Amino acid sequence: xxxxxxxxxxxxxxxxxxxxxxxxxxxxxxxxxxxxxxxxxxxxxxxxxxxxxxxxxxxxxxxxxxxxxxxxxxxxxxxxxxxxxxxxxxxxxxxxxxxxxxxxxxxxxxxxxxxxxxxxxxxxxxxxxxxxxxxxxxxxxxxxxxxxxxxxxxxxxxxxxxxxxxxxxxxxxxxxxxxxxxxxxxxxxxxxxxxxxxxxxxxxxxxxxxxxxxxxxxxxxxxxxxxxxxxxxxxxxxxxxxxxxxxxxxxxxxxxxxxxxxxxxxxxxxxxxxxxxxxxxxxxxxxxxxxxxxxxxxxxxxxxxxxxxxxxxxxxxxxxxxxxxxxxxxxxxxxxxxxxxxxxxxxxxxx
Numbered sequence: 001x002x003x004x005x006x007x008x009x010x011x012x013x014x015x016x017x018x019x020x021x022x023x024x025x026x027x028x029x030x031x032x033x034x035x036x037x038x039x040x041x042x043x044x045x046x047x048x049x050x051x052x053x054x055x056x057x058x059x060x061x062x063x064x065x066x067x068x069x070x071x072x073x074x075x076x077x078x079x080x081x082x083x084x085x086x087x088x089x090x091x092x093x094x095x096x097x098x099x100x101x102x103x104x105x106x107x108x109x110x111x112x113x114x115x116x117x118x119x120x121x122x123x124x125x126x127x128x129x130x131x132x133x134x135x136x137x138x139x140x141x142x143x144x145x146x147x148x149x150x151x152x153x154x155x156x157x158x159x160x161x162x163x164x165x166x167x168x169x170x171x172x173x174x175x176x177x178x179x180x181x182x183x184x185x186x187x188x189x190x191x192x193x194x195x196x197x198x199x200x201x202x203x204x205x206x207x208x209x210x211x212x213x214x215x216x217x218x219x220x221x222x223x224x225x226x227x228x229x230x231x232x233x234x235x236x237x238x239x240x241x242x243x244x245x246x247x248x249x250x251x252x253x254x255x256x257x258x259x260x261x262x263x264x265x266x267x268x269x270x271x272x273x274x275x276x277x278x279x280x281x282x283x284x285x286x287x288x289x290x291x292x293x294x295x296x297x298x299x300x301x302x303x304x305x306x307x308x309x310x311x312x313x314x315x316x317x318x319x320x321x322x323x324x325x326x327x328x329x330x331x332x333x334x335x336x337x338x339x340x341x342x343x344x345x346x347x348x349x350x351x
Contacts, residue, residue, distance in 0.1 A: 008069035009033065010062065010083060011076020012043055014180045015106065015171070018217035019073060021047050026221070031065065046177070059086035066090030071102045073220065078108045078143040088153045095160035102162045102227050104220060105150055109169040109209065109244070110142040113299040118202025118255060118279075122300035128167070128244040129306040142295055154241055159232040164223060165241045169248075169303055172320045173212035174327040181328060182213065183345060184297055185320070189262050189332050191280070191287050193339040196272050198263030199280035201298035204256025208301040209246035212317035219245045219305075222313045244303040247315035255297055261321055265329055287344045 005028055012020045012032040023030050024047025031050040032043045040051035054061045056076055063086045066072050072087050084105065091101045111134075114122055126133045137144060147165055154163040171182045192198040211219075223243055230237055259277035267275035285293040305313070317323070 005029065005071060006069045007031070007071040007073060008066050010072070010074045010087065011056070012048070013039075013075065014178075014182060015168075015213060015216060016073065016075030017043060017046070017178055017180070018175055018213055019075065019220045022217055022221050024048070028071075031069065033062065033065065056080050056083040059083070059089070062086035063090045063093075067093060069101075070099075071104075071224065073104045073106075075106045078106060078110075079146060081146055081149065084146055084149060088150065091161050091163070092153065092157065095157050100161060100232060102224065103150075103164075104223065104227075105146075105163070105165045107143045107147050107165050107167045109167055109301040109303045110295055110299065111137055111144050111147065111167065112301040112303065113142055113295050114206075114301075115294075116202075116206040116300045117294045117298040118200060118204050118206050120203075120205050120300075121207050121254065122302060124300070125302045125304060126244070127304045127306050128242045128308075129240070129310075131240040131242065134167075134242045151241060158238060162227045162230075162232055162237050163241055164227065164237075164243060166220065166223065166243050166245065167303065168211055168216055168245045169209035169301055170211075170320075171213050171216060172210055172328065173214055173317060173323050174331060175214060176327075179331070181331060183347070185258060185262070185324060186328060186332055187288060187345045188259065188297065189266070189329065190339070190342045191284075191344075192259075192262050192266055193271060193332075194287060194342045195284065197274060198259040198266065198272070198277045199284075200255040200259040200277055201280060201294060204259060204277065204279070205254050206298060206300040207252040207254045208299060209244075209248045209252050209303045210320050211245050211247050212315065212320075212323060215247060215315040215317045216245050219243070219308055219313055222308060222311050226311055240307075243307055244305040245308060246303050246305050247317075247319070249304070252302060253320065258320075261324060265325055269333065271333075285344075287342060289345055 010033045032048045263275040266272045289296040
């Protein structure tokens with residue numbers, strides 16, 4: 001159990017809200033940095049000790065609050081440099097005062113994108129205990145510029161801070177008490193409801209690892225406890241910042257497999273006439289992820305959570321298909337919206 005250590009979570013949303021609740025159960029003192037008062041009220045009722053209302057671009061405000069916390073966790077987005085710089089500034093200032101900080105950042109396995117656009121299943125598998133494999137990705141890969149900014153500071157501070165990067169794949173699952181849905185598979189479902197068919201990019205043959213959001217949240221706690229119990233001078237911390245998190249092993253579904261499940265379930269529900277998946281034409285990408293569609297749902301991204309499993313973590317939640325059929329799809333079908341008006345995902349894709 002924690003001895004009342006203070007945690008600052010930037011963006012306690014789909015991922016971070018679940019992490020926050022687990023921290024609160026272990027008696028951490030948690031402050032959540034959120035945009036809306038409504039969400040501030042929600043996280044206070046489920047464990048947050050305090051909340052700060054602010055925007056990710058308010059670097060001064062983020063730095064101010066990060067300075068007074070032993071542990072900082074960023075789960076807002078993998079692609080927002082100003083908020084990351086604000087945290088790194090606080091970590092540096094704390095180090096200058098002799099204060100050690102744990103910083104856990106959230107990236108995503110889109111960084112492993114191979115440009116397949118659905119054409120094939122790749123043989124390339126990345127293992128997080130092989131730092132050279134992760135570092136082999138191009139500097140212009142998705143999320144990579146943010147990751148590199150963090151790694152640069154990590155190397156400069158060395159044992160003065162403990163910094164890691166969580167790299168989740170496609171996230172699925174639903175915490176019924178939150179009612180929040182993930183991104184990729186629900187977006188493909190809403191697309192199917194609008195257009196009358198379940199779709200995939202290209203041939204739909206590329207694959208990506210995946211993880212249930214509750215298994216992911218538990219992984220943050222496992223990593224945090226490991227960082228707390230490991231000396232800052234340990235090569236384990238200094239030489240490898242990466243943690244993959246996945247439940248699939250070698251059984252990653254292809255994007256066509258996912259489209260087939262969506263089509264089958266919507267057909268069973270009488271909502272589309274034909275369950276067969278089809279290739280989505282590029283002119284419809286604005287109803288998905290716009291110019292990022294090929295990268296978000298056309299990539300190969302095969303990751304292996306070797307390090308977490310060595311620490312005793314293992315996924316225990318439903319697999320992606322069971323979760324979709326029993327949890328996500330019923331929630332989507334209850335949405336009181338004009339399905340024909342769906343205009344694609346409007347937020348930021350974390351993975």
